[in-house]
Amino acid sequence: MADETPGARAGEGPRNGPGGRRGDAPRYLPIAEHGLIGDLRSAALVGTDGTIDWYCCGRFDAPSVFASILDADRGGSFELAADVPARAKQFYFPDTNVLITRFFADGGVGEIQDFMPVVDGSREADRHRLIRRVVCVRGTLPFRARIAPRFEYGTVPHTLHLDDGQAIFDSPALKLALTSTVPLEADGQDVWSLFKLGEGESAVFAIDRIDDDVPPRFCAVAEAEREFNATVAYWRRWLSRSRYKGRWREMVHRSALTLKLLTYAPTGAIIAAPTTSLPEQIGGERNWDYRYVWIRDAAFCVYAMLRLGFTEEAEAFMTFLSEHVRLDDPDTTAPGGPLQIMYGIDGRRDLPERELPHLEGYRGSAPVRIGNAAVGQLQLDIYGALVDSLYLYDKWGQPLSSAHWDGISALVDWVCDNWDQPDEGVWETRGGRKAFLYSRLMCWVAIERAMRLAQHRGLPADTVRWGTARDDIYRRIMSRGWSDVRRAFTQYEDSDILDASLLMMPLAKFVSPTDPKWLATLDALGEDLVSDSLVYRYDPQASPDGLQGEEGTFSICSFWYVEALTRAGRIDEARLAFEKMLTYANHLGLYAEEIGHAGEQSGNFPQAFTHLALISAAFNLDRKLG
Incomplete structure (x- = not known):
């Protein structure tokens, strides 16, 4: 400590x-x-x-x-x-x-x-x-x-x-x-x-x-003594349900306890972080309010919890979706799509962003913001994250209801019609919409997982239409998402710019982790975006995101990198990268969103995204090590 x-x-x-x-x-x-x-x-x-x-x-x-x-x-x-x-x-x-x-x-x-x-x-x-x-x-x-x-x-x-x-x-x-x-x-x-x-x-x-x-x-x-003992007993009783017995038990369990802390019990909502406006760069403007439910973050969190055996948390989030996000009856005619990228912890849809000029910000890093204007963005990747988590919930938790399946079918139908739109992408850039490859990838995931679920459960589905859209996305990524110049898959179509979100390609089972094109991409990412196991999301100079200043390495991407190396069979590299990442945790095993040049943590703290990626990386690396 x-x-x-x-x-x-x-x-x-x-x-x-x-x-x-x-x-x-x-x-x-x-x-x-x-x-x-x-x-x-x-x-x-x-x-x-x-x-x-x-x-x-x-x-x-x-x-x-x-x-x-x-x-x-x-x-x-x-x-x-x-x-x-x-x-x-x-x-x-x-x-x-x-x-x-x-x-x-x-x-x-x-x-x-x-x-x-x-x-x-x-x-x-x-x-x-x-x-x-x-x-x-x-x-x-x-x-x-x-x-x-x-x-x-x-x-x-x-x-x-x-x-x-x-x-x-x-x-x-x-x-x-x-x-x-x-x-x-x-x-x-x-x-x-x-x-x-x-x-x-x-x-x-x-x-x-x-x-x-x-x-x-x-x-x-x-x-106080009674309350202390009762609180200790509650947390130990909860953690005892974990199925993880691997090498990094202390760090994985600390991550699980942290994710549980970020759960809002009355509705089952899972927030991205408990803080607002902790800066990605000291003195910069990249300061955001993360005290809301990102569909993407929460869906990945469900995956991590299911991996460890915490099915009640997944079930509670399903309740949140059903009651507040209209998963059972999505509005597929809404101009921004049937789902928002984020919601309030009570399910509210309106999260107006405003600044608090009377507060100087952490170490003078103004503005301090509450609310989040990104709520109105189009981010197509959320559909893949959500459907994948629902697929896993049906597999490891409880079978989905007929009403849930009707809602999923409506979402997938919408994805089939809209996957080729440009959007703001997973990183919520404010530099204009592009044909981001990650968004295409996760639209493929949404359709593929729904088809897999329909086949497994014998559920009704327009599999011909879905299969056609799934295959169209695959061919589009392979043709326009690959750069012969960079010998790598790229951030958006017809570009030569790299992006760490591409590390999800083998993790999402879109491409074989040993495919020559993927291995070439992994090497290119290692050369351009990796620094001592730490991974930058992208180069904002090469791909302007509409914001001033720089940012640190993105910790979820660093754990994705570990998992990609693991799946590629580069076990020694993966284990070293993972052990290095553990040294960047704070004295309690907690992570913020980013890590700066001197190893300092920056951004909102602690960050659910980082901890769920740690759990997944540890789980898969353990399995490969045997």
Whole structure:
């Protein structure tokens, strides 16, 4: 596990105040210096210095309460740490999503146990409780805490009512109760505490969403102990269902636990990431809101979960599709196609994008955005990802219903009519539509998997029409997607530009992994887009994407590369590339979207896409190694 000193934050020290962050503490931790906790409804990022830098109460896409990761001064935070110079280390309680941050000082050793209890669909699920238990495990240590919420992304003021160990933060749309087993003091609209613990002593802070139906409830030391044990038991019970017994069990299981954290239990939605606007490049504009359900990401996530034996998560996502995406009765007359590329976690279709100019962005990386304008893009690849996941769900989970099959048939009919349209592509470029090869590939997958499903189950299908379209796509890719100049398949038709999404060609079973044309493409990708096992999506200079600045290597592509090498029989290369990728994980085994030039993680964190690709790469590499 990585250790971190109080000097890990980048930038100048912000405010100084009673119980607050040390005056010499820099303003921003590296993105990777965080752990994630959650309750299958919302999530929080906890820094290695003990500060909660990001928290949206009740829902992943709710306005933030703590957002100092996007603005150290105006975003709000929950600081909690040893009040003396100390080294800090962070780890997950084994086989759980309970996060432990330990402080090592001359006077002793203490730790913070951060977790959010997971409850069922009862009224108690509306409480949305976050518990921070502080324990001195050796010697004696002083601690400091400062709780400074900033509601609605820091735009809405609140009032503070402090009385007898309880603070009520009251804003028009959200009311939070903070209870504490140590004394609290007011400082304007914030509260702080300085306290000392001896060996074996503990203190508890608990934040609850409250309203007329959910009253404040004190969290005593004994109750915190019960909640801790129940939360540990929940996560261990869930993980025990995993079928993975391979070489990289710890990393695969951490990825599975992370994907589960990104599930919104009330609807079965699976989000792409729990954060917004963490930059792909410091100071750049590639900052997006990922707290929504991408059909592609969620479908791939279902594949990863099914691989490990977690069929309930796949079934919950099927429910989301049926109830909110109209999978049973898709509107094939909609101008943008029967499916949007993304939806809200409650199934809403409208996700207007806007900027928050009052927030400076992570390390000055403006703009901070909420909502996502890409919702209106045409991305044809989503149909292949979805139908493939439904095919696998029928194979490994539960047989699809007749209504589901009617919906799938309608989607495939639409794909047969529309596969040759130009679109924005898998990378959501804002540089205009093109005839992207990956989109063609996944349209082929949609038709091929549907035909396979129809044959396996004896389901009614227009197989003559579907087969004709499938074969037309294959021939089109082989003729116009191949460049004699590059001796490789290319990003879009009649071009000479490479793209890492092509790594999916053998993974999707479109081409043999040892086909000479594919092996030539794999070599070309290795020469042009791979750097020490890390893979760039494409070259934005050669293929402008409508955005300024550069980006790092894309971690999902790096794991696709591992899998492509594996399937090509280049096992030693694949294993080395995989082991190298594991060194780029953070101290907890988590990945953001991208990795920068110095090995730093960038983009929204943690990223579902990356973790599901890790699971798939590990599974297939294990199988080849025997």
